[in-house]
Amino acid sequence: MIPYGRQSIDQADIDAVVDVLQSDWLTQGPAIEAFEQAMAACCEAAHGVAVCNATAALHIACLAAGLGPGDWLWTSPNTFLASANCGRYCGADVDFVDIDPQTWNLDVEALADKLQAAQACGRLPKVVVAVAFSGQSCDMRRLAELAERYAFTVIEDASHAVGACYAGRPVGCGEFAAMTVFSFHPVKIITSAEGGMVLTNRPELAARLRRLRSHGMTRDPAQMSEASHGPWYYQQVELGFNYRMTDLQAALGLSQLNRLDDFVRRRQYLAARYQRLLQGLPLTLPQAQADAQSAWHLYVVRLQLEGLKHSHRQVFEGLRESGVGVNLHYIPVHLQPYYQALGFAQGDFPQAERYYAEALSLPIYPGLSDSEQDFIVQQVRRWVQESSGS
Ligand SMILES: *Cc1c(COP(=O)(O)O)cnc(C)c1O
Numbered sequence: 001m002i003p004y005g006r007q008s009i010d011q012a013d014i015d016a017v018v019d020v021l022q023s024d025w026l027t028q029g030p031a032i033e034a035f036e037q038a039m040a041a042c043c044e045a046a047h048g049v050a051v052c053n054a055t056a057a058l059h060i061a062c063l064a065a066g067l068g069p070g071d072w073l074w075t076s077p078n079t080f081l082a083s084a085n086c087g088r089y090c091g092a093d094v095d096f097v098d099i100d101p102q103t104w105n106l107d108v109e110a111l112a113d114k115l116q117a118a119q120a121c122g123r124l125p126k127v128v129v130a131v132a133f134s135g136q137s138c139d140m141r142r143l144a145e146l147a148e149r150y151a152f153t154v155i156e157d158a159s160h161a162v163g164a165c166y167a168g169r170p171v172g173c174g175e176f177a178a179m180t181v182f183s184f185h186p187v188k189i190i191t192s193a194e195g196g197m198v199l200t201n202r203p204e205l206a207a208r209l210r211r212l213r214s215h216g217m218t219r220d221p222a223q224m225s226e227a228s229h230g231p232w233y234y235q236q237v238e239l240g241f242n243y244r245m246t247d248l249q250a251a252l253g254l255s256q257l258n259r260l261d262d263f264v265r266r267r268q269y270l271a272a273r274y275q276r277l278l279q280g281l282p283l284t285l286p287q288a289q290a291d292a293q294s295a296w297h298l299y300v301v302r303l304q305l306e307g308l309k310h311s312h313r314q315v316f317e318g319l320r321e322s323g324v325g326v327n328l329h330y331i332p333v334h335l336q337p338y339y340q341a342l343g344f345a346q347g348d349f350p351q352a353e354r355y356y357a358e359a360l361s362l363p364i365y366p367g368l369s370d371s372e373q374d375f376i377v378q379q380v381r382r383w384v385q386e387s388s389g390s
Pocket residue numbers: 053054055056079080082083131157159160183184185194195196
């Protein structure tokens with residue numbers, strides 16, 4: 001079975017991890033800062049804070065934004081659970097904004113309407129998590145205007161978008177978001193096995209994120225309530241967590257970062273090739289969002305079901321049986337039982353629901369060969385036939 005995504009590990013990656021194993025520092029050592037600085041430089045951000053996964057990164061980013069009980073976090077329903085759950089971890093309420101039927105990203109005009117309505121009843125969000133779905137930023141320029149006008153914090157969930165660009169600059173540069181979160185899970189663009197990072201340009205946010213990552217502890221006398229007792233002394237000044245990344249993970253991430261350009265170039269090549277080879281089939285292909293250059297974490301197509309011989313599910317299962325490891329990103333988050341118990345229901349976000357009934361993620365990853373891709377296209381062609389007579 002050709003998987004929908006897969007990591008690419010080379011000898012340099014292995015050597016980098018082995019070097020750490022033979023060093024003095026398995027965790028809390030120099031590899032963390034080296035990875036943070038390299039990511040920040042690569043994305044043109046001032047500060048990077050590495051953590052154990054992107055879910056933890058989203059959690060502490062929300063806390064650093066001041067999110068708490070009584071506040072609202074809004075995000076897209078077409079995302080992984082973590083983009084919404086981070087609000088719940090902080091005790092905040094979560095709501096969603098439907099997706100743009102063309103880009104499948106959060107619909108920023110729908111957001112503008114919802115903000116206007118929320119202002120009228122005093123329920124404006126404190127945080128909007130803007131997901132760069134499939135590796136492509138949403139309309140961040142307009143989002144930043146709205147953030148200014150309605151005074152909310154933009155956290156970009158760029159878990160799919162390491163190596164992507166927006167408005168001619170790297171995603172993560174902080175031009176349109178206060179904080180940007182990346183994931184280094186093995187299916188993502190670069191991997192540290194498990195891992196995540198928050199990038200920001202604001203030193204006070206970076207300092208808070210570092211403290212939250214490690215139990216709310218500080219060794220900085222300026223943050224302490226009394227004079228130091230001695231060289232061993234630290235204070236816990238708020239409730240934090242152990243969300244640290246290990247040096248093994250950071251060394252792997254840093255080594256992978258050296259190949260980021262190659263990874264993204266190969267993904268862009270495969271995506272362009274899919275766009276060409278799938279032309280003319282009863283499929284809606286991905287559309288570029290103005291200003292965004294995708295890192296192509298996912299390549300999603302939508303079935304034009306009317307007139308197809310097989311149902312969405314039959315096409316999905318047929319492709320899997322044929323050896324094509326398709327997947328489906330995403331089940332709308334508001335339809336999860338957990339969120340339904342909070343009051344959401346079928347019909348709340350119709351564009352995301354309609355998308356879910358038609359979407360298929362085709363395999364895309366740097367190690368996918370042209371001939372494997374030809375095989376995938378051939379199988380897709382076979383399974384999306386139109387019913388005879390139409
Ligand atoms: C993968 C992913 C996450 C969570 O990443 P982890 O590193 O696995 O915690 C969050 N948001 C989105 C959009 C993701 O795809």
